[in-house]
Amino acid sequence: MNAGSSLPPSPAWEDLVTAALLGTDRRTPPGTAPGRDAPRALLDAAAAETVRRRAGLRPGPAAPRPRPAPEDPRPALPPAAARRLALLLADRPGTASGGRRGTAPDLVELLPQWLTAVNDRGFAAPPESLPALLDAARARTDLRPAALRFAGPRALWLARFNPDWRFVLRASPGGGAAPGPQEPGRAEQLWREGLFAERVSLLAAIRSRDPDAARELLAATWPTERAEDRLMFLDSLRTGLGPRDEPFLEQALADRSRNVRATAAELLSALPQSALAARMAVRAAACVAVDHTQDTPTLVVEAPHECDAAMERDGVSPKPPSGRGERSWWLGQLVEAAPLAGWSARLGGRTPEQIVALPVADDWLGELHAAWCRAAVRQRDPDWSRALLGPPSAPGAGGPGAVSLAERARLLGALPAAERAAWVAGFIAAHGLSEAFQLLGVCAVPWSAPLGRSVVDALNIARDAGSYPWSFSGVMGLAERCLDPSEATRFDALLAVPDEPEDASPGAGGYWAEAFQRLCRTLRLRAAMAAELETGAARPPGG
Numbered sequence: 001m002n003a004g005s006s007l008p009p010s011p012a013w014e015d016l017v018t019a020a021l022l023g024t025d026r027r028t029p030p031g032t033a034p035g036r037d038a039p040r041a042l043l044d045a046a047a048a049e050t051v052r053r054r055a056g057l058r059p060g061p062a063a064p065r066p067r068p069a070p071e072d073p074r075p076a077l078p079p080a081a082a083r084r085l086a087l088l089l090a091d092r093p094g095t096a097s098g099g100r101r102g103t104a105p106d107l108v109e110l111l112p113q114w115l116t117a118v119n120d121r122g123f124a125a126p127p128e129s130l131p132a133l134l135d136a137a138r139a140r141t142d143l144r145p146a147a148l149r150f151a152g153p154r155a156l157w158l159a160r161f162n163p164d165w166r167f168v169l170r171a172s173p174g175g176g177a178a179p180g181p182q183e184p185g186r187a188e189q190l191w192r193e194g195l196f197a198e199r200v201s202l203l204a205a206i207r208s209r210d211p212d213a214a215r216e217l218l219a220a221t222w223p224t225e226r227a228e229d230r231l232m233f234l235d236s237l238r239t240g241l242g243p244r245d246e247p248f249l250e251q252a253l254a255d256r257s258r259n260v261r262a263t264a265a266e267l268l269s270a271l272p273q274s275a276l277a278a279r280m281a282v283r284a285a286a287c288v289a290v291d292h293t294q295d296t297p298t299l300v301v302e303a304p305h306e307c308d309a310a311m312e313r314d315g316v317s318p319k320p321p322s323g324r325g326e327r328s329w330w331l332g333q334l335v336e337a338a339p340l341a342g343w344s345a346r347l348g349g350r351t352p353e354q355i356v357a358l359p360v361a362d363d364w365l366g367e368l369h370a371a372w373c374r375a376a377v378r379q380r381d382p383d384w385s386r387a388l389l390g391p392p393s394a395p396g397a398g399g400p401g402a403v404s405l406a407e408r409a410r411l412l413g414a415l416p417a418a419e420r421a422a423w424v425a426g427f428i429a430a431h432g433l434s435e436a437f438q439l440l441g442v443c444a445v446p447w448s449a450p451l452g453r454s455v456v457d458a459l460n461i462a463r464d465a466g467s468y469p470w471s472f473s474g475v476m477g478l479a480e481r482c483l484d485p486s487e488a489t490r491f492d493a494l495l496a497v498p499d500e501p502e503d504a505s506p507g508a509g510g511y512w513a514e515a516f517q518r519l520c521r522t523l524r525l526r527a528a529m530a531a532e533l534e535t536g537a538a539r540p541p542g543g
Helices: 013-022 038-055 079-090 107-121 127-139 141-151 153-159 163-171 184-193 196-209 211-224 227-238 243-252 258-269 275-285 309-313 326-337 340-346 352-357 365-379 382-389 405-412 417-431 449-464 469-482 485-494 508-534
Strands: 288-291 298-301
Touching (some): 013 038, 079 127, 079 508, 107 141, 107 469, 127 153, 127 163, 141 153, 141 163, 163 196, 184 196, 184 211, 196 211, 196 227, 211 227, 211 243, 243 258, 243 275, 258 326, 258 365, 275 326, 275 340, 298 365, 326 365, 340 352, 340 365, 352 382, 365 382, 365 405, 382 417, 405 417, 449 469, 449 485, 449 508, 485 508
16 A cells, blocks of 8 residues: 555544444444444454554563573483383373283383483483473372483473473472582572472482581571471481481470471480480380299280370370270380380390290280381381291291281381392292282392292292282282393293183183283383493493
């Protein structure tokens, strides 16, 4: 259109809005004749005005470009391993149809193991995999520590552009790397001004490298912290717990919060040389003695008759749970908190095995041994754990003090890895797999050869007996992740569908063959994954 052409004046935007609100019957748009065509003319005018307003809008100043992502100094992931990572991240839980898993390996369950292996070798994550890796970590909190370690410094940079990944910022004190030992001022500022999650993360980071510095940082603001925050901060002292923490924990025994006092007492009882442990030892020793007047030396128990103020200050809860007697409740807490090393001198120089073997008068055996179990777990005492577990072939295989599978699993956690695996292998040989799931979960991965063989043999026995394969799905899943991949060749004879006994569950043979095929394929896949990472393997700095 020529510049000299006469144009009708453009109606003001406000006039058009008013006409639209009132209706063209009551307010005709400027420059438009009344009538049936007025609504259409209004819309045409609004469209033209919209274009005019946009065309005349001056652009604002450009936002500054984001700073480039930081460099990741670690070596690049080998190409084959990078392709494997893409496959692992592309798999999603719940994609199998129906209730049958088929013979394909479960890639979702292999991702945590792969992340652990790649972090041990010190490789950097491919930049193009970071979004999918952060999405996986967002969906599964159990993946986050390993996934963020693998993602490296670029994860923090990338998380600032997507609110769905804000958990990465929370996991990094102050939205960046934790202040180092050369930055005390920055650490103190973040501790005093940061959000709660940032402060928890900061305290944990400092505690892992300098326990004394973390404790001093906490002590500086302890009186002004909220009770629920004090509890969380105090829990961080479990890492690197040592005798130098005792004065601070003794002060926490006088805290206003019952939960804080209880946590402080628990931490002090894990320090065998602490004053609290000594006080508990005196109280517990007054409750248990050896009676030599009977034909067989027998432990006699005299439980406390009251819970005094000093006991409450040391973490003894005065009110028992529903259905529990007061005196047995108090006794259990005293014995649990007393150092196990003192019982030998108190009970005639006997070893833990000899003490546990003594009869206990007046039906106190269960209460006393259960308290010793909790003490062995808390103090991570292998001698007492071994004595309370008993031989794996014993009836119940839990020893006299382990009252549940969960308790047995916790006792096993105090034993060296090789001994733990041997004990569980003996348990399976004597009792089968029906109660072994929790016990297998505390064994080091990959399972030792004897443990692996005991699991495979027990599965084979269950298969030949025509048992329900679904009853062993948990153990089979553990075997897929924990058996040594070199065991795959042992399954060649188990891959065919077996002849089913007359009393077997219908269709059980097909399910067993399918499960063994999946197990074999998973083990071979794990072997291939390990080989891919060994190509050009790196090591973390200092490794």
